[in-house]
Amino acid sequence: MLDIQQLRNDLDALVARLAARKFTFPAEEFKALEARRKTIQTNTENLQAKRNAASKQIGIAKSKGEDASAILAEVAGLGDALKAAEAELNEVQASILVLMQNVPNLPHDSVPVGLDETQNVEVRRWGNPRQFDFAVKDHADVGAPMGLDFDTGAKLSGARFTFMKGQIAKLHRAIAQLMLDTQTEKHGYTECYTPYMVNRETLVGTGQLPKFEEDLFSTPHNDSKLYLIPTSEVTLTNTVRDEIVALENLPIKLTAHTPCFRSEAGSYGRDTKGMIRQHQFDKVEMVQIVHPENSYAALEEMVGHAEAILQALELPYRVVSLCTGDMGFGAAKTYDLEVWLPAQNTYREISSVSNCEAFQARRLQARFRNANGKPELLHTLNGSGLAVGRTLVAVLENNQQADGSVTIPKALQPYMGGKTVLSL
């Protein structure tokens, strides 16, 4: 959520910055709501003040044993007017909140301006795509004889589900293990195990709700709903909801390996083959909760933490700075890591690292006490370190051999019982 004060004070500038990310801020509606709010709020609070003062007088009079009926008569008529005013105020404030909750974050000044993914800016490349002297297969064809089984996934659950068995299942686990061990042992993150189902408030906190309900899976629970997490960014970041963190505990660095559940509504027909786009996929997530002054340094650091995995796996990739039009709802700045997929002859997203600045923290009321002792909003960052399924795809495609086998990257061999190759 944006700072409403900033909107009031500097509306035109913010509208322009939001336009850069293809968001049309309803400025007229906002101004009208604000004008109404001001009138109603003043009126309501005046009535409340009147009532409070009178009630206090009644209390004083009664404690002295005096007759309070005169004052009582005076406030008698207030009740209905006050109730109506309060109801109206609630309604306007709720409308303003809904409006605010649907406004995306402001892009940082360093974010390239652009309309869509074609205008993202490549920052650097690492590694050279391998030259193949045979016809490359995609991961689905490479993995099929080894236990990568889309038919069984479809039988059990439908499209966009994968069943893995044998050495593919083990490789998948090995990849996750390597990621988790690297982030905890080398990069200082604390390993977490989190719920996979969360309540509505949690998703509002990180910005998935109320705007993106259709992207989530949910299930009825009591009189309400629980939602399957679309990423453990949700659970890790919400650990600081309604907290005031001590300065000396910053930065907070958390990681978790969890499944992620996404309805992929609106992506029909895209990436239909293979396990690029699934309703359920595993991800090792990194979250940092930091002092505002440090958030951009943390962003660069986290990109490095994600890159370290790709480098350990010897997978060629590039780092891309997303343009204003391609960034996610809560991000002020995002880098994507794109891994080379030889079968697609292109780089594909495998990690996304974002600085949300105070956008999530404001919703979460996640704060720290600054040098003056005043609570101040934290900055939150999240990034994949990395998507496990897509990493499996990249390993299979980049390391395939002419005979159909797949060499196992050195970094994964300890997790595969010393095995160096997946054979048919």
Next chain:
RNA sequence: GGUGAGCUGGCCGAGUGGUCGAAGGCACUUCCCUGCUAAGGAAGCAUAUGGGCUUAAACCUGUAUCGAGGGUUCGAAUCCCUCGCUCACCGCCA
């Protein structure tokens, strides 16, 4: 699922209808004293939001907030209802 007890400021904890946004303690900030890895004294110290004022901060002031929502009342931390959560015991259970 059943029964019982709880949920108060950064933390602990008092407060069962009226000068309560809330005693006391801890922590923190400033000052004083002391001169030593400590103790004592004084003051300040919840959050959000509106308005005044303002470059801003500070300050003044209104309102709301004592798990959440609703109700009773001129007035609710306090009474009533619903829900959530925590703890204990019982039942069931991977």
